[in-house]
Amino acid sequence: MKKITYLPLAILCLESSALAASFNMDFLSGESAKADLSRFEQNTLMADGKYELDIYVNNDWRGRIPVQLVDNNHNVLISSNDIENLGIEVDNEIANKEQYLPLKSFLHDGSYQLDVASFKLNINIPQAYLIQHMNGYISPDYWDQGISGAFVSYNSNYFHSQNKQNGSRNNNDSAYIFLNSGINLFGWQFRDQSIYNYNNQNAGQWHNNNRYVQKGIPSINSELRAGDSYTNSESFDSIFFRGISLKTDLRMYPDAYQGFSPTVHGVAQSNAVIDIYQDNILIFQTSVPPGPFTIKDLLPTGSGGDLNVEVKEANGSINRFIVPFSAVPNMLKEGMSKYEFTAGEARIDNSKNRPNFIQASYQYGINNLLTGYNGAIVSKDYYSVLLGGGFNLPVGALSIDITHAESRFSEIKNKKGQSYKVAYSRYFNQSGTNFSLAAYRYSTKDYLTLSDSIALHNWVQEGNYAGHYSHQKNTFNINMNQNLGQNLGSIFVSGTVRDYWGESNNSQEFQLGYNNNWQKINYSITASRISHSDNSQESTKPEQRYYLNLSFPFSLFEQQAYMTTNVGFNDGQYNNSNIGISSTVGDHHQLNYNLNFAHQHAGNTTLNSSLSYKTQIATLNSSYSHSDQYQQLGLGASGSLVAFSGGILTSNQLGETFAIIDAPGVKNAAINGDKTMTTNNNGIALVPYLSAYRKNAVMLDSSNLEEDSAELIGNIKDVVPYAGAITYIDFKTDKRHNYIFRAYRDNGKPLPFGTEVTDKNNQILGYVGQGSTIFIKADKLPEQLFISINKETQTKCTISHPELIMDDPHNICLEEQH
Known part of the structure; x- marks a missing residue:
């Protein structure tokens, strides 16, 4: 049931400047003009003291900080350290980090408003007095480390299959459960990923994939992790290890540092407007004073493309210049650095050799042209060093690096070699x-990665080494996209070529495709050529494959559905085809179904179907497949459990970073407009996904609250969580009940409009509205209510044992002189 909040039909008119508020008495006449409205002329809306408020500067949320209210709220005091974090310039002579400064002393002719109901302080400052921060920047002082708690996410599936073979039927049962669990305690985060496998041939077994503890360190924009993990693959091949790592976490940086984009330098002769275009699209605009200027906060773009910069001077003249912009993966923004340090024990599957090693890498954006990077790995019988650079050139982005490695063996000759890599990207x-990436790597015969070295040690120790060892020699990758123009679609080309030392193995994979759409129909045509060869002569014949794919939406049972179909050919002969439909059902699309028919060239036809239903506590799924040779039934469930000091919550999904909402007494409030995600009877709910180190606005929708639900006092909260945090977001609520009735003075006249209604302890419970209607909020209806009807004579009247009646005069307010 929709909750109705009763308010007086006329709202008091306030004239405000900063915190000052005064009531315009000219709007009232008769008895109402004599009413005691002194509350609206006083600014004791909040008792003087220290509060934690959400601070907005020019409508931009800057954090939740402590402030002091003094002098009946006429002055707001903020510490100078917080003022700096808010991005407001302060005179060094008055800035003292040991004291609170009056907000009025650094307003720079601006203004502020205190929003008592939402515990917000809105500050408006002229732009010239703001310290300019990049998009996405929030001071680490306001990042939320979260609360202590625990969670487990599960994904479980059971399958029963029946295969027909030689006239008999073989039944098989299998099941698995994947668990991702964690504990957050005092800012430290423990994580565990484990899996349970069962089938009717083997007893069930638990296997731990990895287990580690981690913590974000904002002072150095890094993440510390101890336990099981993988090394970074940007400099060296990734390897699984158990140990400790400390590395840069780019998520802690502003948006512009999430990838490479050039810094624009120039000189303005006057007050000028800077326009920056990419592919004829305006992507950035700002104004600058006369003199040199630097623009650092351009956001990285996926495709790159040179920047066309226009400097529009005050006299109307325009100066234009071009800044090259292409990037390869190792490039960083000018002045940006990135590092990783790892120490631990290498762990490779089925390897008895587990050497300890240290790996370190460092990248630095020297300028728009050059990013330098290097790295090293040191182990008992192995070491390698890498040196390279990425170049942003007018002809495209180019990276070149060389790696030298030595492996020592006691039984065979030591191995020493180099690996050379060149990568190119250009739009x-x-x-x-768009050449998104073209890369070539050549490794000499005796060059070994750490993984190669460990594997070869195993071969030698087990007596399997026969003088040669298969490892990578040449690798070439290319990806290219070509837009053919409006309504003409695009083509793409990709390819990979590999060969190896020690064997005649090599592989080639090339793909050419075309994508387009006509009205609502999306279609693509793809051709690929795949060849693999090894020491045998049977696998050298290339295979050519062709695919045609179509998809389009249509209406089914008054819901939008999608049909997809494709057909494939191998070496010019029909190979397979399938057709399928998929859709969602329900007011909130909670039911999803798929139905697919597949046909093979041998004449086999397979029916595949799946059904999933999403609830607030879990996602349930089922599947069924049937062909002439087999049939399979599957059942599954996935979801999450979260435990914290306030109880246990459930969800159908959970991300790395999530939040617990606590709005006491607010039942059935939708979160961020998602009606499948609502508060429970206690006003608590899970928000399964938040963006780490970014401002997240969480809004409660109170339009469908139940009648007995508490009232929200402010329905939007902003939070900036650490990665992996369990963020606690508390909303202030009023759990008192609304009471509405009419009362009259003992002479039959109505009570003055706008007058406060108090209890015997002089606590304000409500007001007199139009038509002598009384609106109050209280835990229960008091036995006596008091109303000041004439402030000049200090006349009050009392309502004893009020009754909730709106008809003829029943509740009488008896006057008494004070």
């Missing part, structure tokens, strides 16, 4: 051609 604005 051509004129033609719309």
Whole structure:
């Protein structure tokens, strides 16, 4: 049932400046003009003291900080350290980090408003007095480390299959459960990923994939992790290890540092407007004073493309210049650095050799042209060093690096070699051609990665080494996209070529495709050529494959559905085809179904179907497959449990970073407009996904609250969580009940409009509205209510044992002189 909050039909008119508020008495006449409205002329809306408020500067949330209210709220005091974090310039002579400064002393002719109901302080400052921060920047002082708690996310599935073979039927049962669990305690985060496998041939077994503890360290924009993990693959091949790592967490940086984008330098002759275009699209605009200027906060773009910069001077003249912009993966923004340090024990599956090692890497954006990077790995019988650079050139982005490695053996000759890598990326604005990456790596015969070295040690120790060892020699990758123009679609080309030392193995995979759409129909045509060869002569014949794919939406049972179909050919012969439909059902799309028919060239036809239903506590799924040779039934469930000091909550999904909402007494409030995610009877709910180190606005929708639900006091909260945090977001609520009735003075006249209604302890419970209607909020209806009807004579009247009646005069307010 929709909750109705009763308010007086006329709202008091306030004239405000900063915190000052006064009531315009000219709007009232008769008895109402004599009413005691002194509350609206006083600013004791909040008792003087220290409060934690959400601070907005020019409508931009900057954090939740402590402030002091003094002098009946006429002055707001903020510490100078917090003022600096808010991005407001302060005179060094008055800034003292040991004291609170009056907000009025650094307003710079601006203004502020205190929103008591939402515990917000809105500050408006002229732009010239703001310290400019990049998009996405929030001071680490306001990052939320979260609360202590525990969670477990599960994904469980059971399958029963029946295979027909030689006239008999073989039944098989299998099941698995994947668990992702964690404990957060005092800012430390423990994580565990385990899996349970069962089938009717083997007893069930638990296997731990990895287990570690981690903590974000904002002072150095890094993450510390101890336990099981993988090394970074940007400099060296990734390897699984158990140990400790400390590395840069780019998520802690502003948006502009999430990838490479050039810094724009220039000189303005006057007050100028800077426009920056990419592919004829305006992507940035700002104004600058006369003199040199630097623009650092351009956001990285996926395709790159040179920047066209226009400097529009005050006299109307325009100066234009071009800044090259292409990037390869190792490139960083000018002045940006990135590092990783790892120490631990290498763990490779089925390997008895587990050497300890240390790995370190460092990257630094020297300028727009050059990013330098290097790294090293040191182990007992192995070491390697890497040196490279990424270049942002007018002809495209280019990276070149060389790695030298030595492996020591006691039984065979030591191995020493090098690996050379070149990568290129370029977007051509004129033609719309994008070489997203073209990379080539050559490794000499005796060059070994750490993984190769460990594997070869195993071979030697087990007596399997026969003078040669298979490892990578040449690798070439290319990815290219070409936009053909409006309504003409695009084509893409990709390819990979590999060969190896020690064997004649090599592989080649090339793909050419075309994508387009016509009205609502999306279609693509793809051709691929795949060849693999090894020491045998039977696998050298190339295979050519062709695919045609179509998909389009249509209406089914008054719901939008999608149909997809494709057909494949191998070496010019029909190979397979399938057709399927998928859709969602329900007011909140909670039911999803898929139905697919597949046909193979041998004549086999398979029916595949699946059904999933999403509830607030779990997602349930089922599947069924049937063909002439087999049939399979599957059942599954996935979801999450979260335990904290306030109890246990459930959810159908859970991300790395999530929040617990606590709005006491607010039942059935939708979160961020998602009606499948609502508060429970206690006003608590899970928000399964938050963006780490970014401002997240969480809103409660009170339009569908139940009648007995508490009232929200402010329905939006902003929070900036650490990665992996369990963030606690508390909303202030009023759990008192609304009472509405009419009362009259003992002479039959109505009570003055706008007058406060108090209890015997002089606590304000409500007001007199139009038509002598009384609106109050209280835990229960008091036995006596008091109303000041004439402030000049200090006349009050008392209502004894009020009754909730709106009809003829029943509740009488008896006057008494004070």
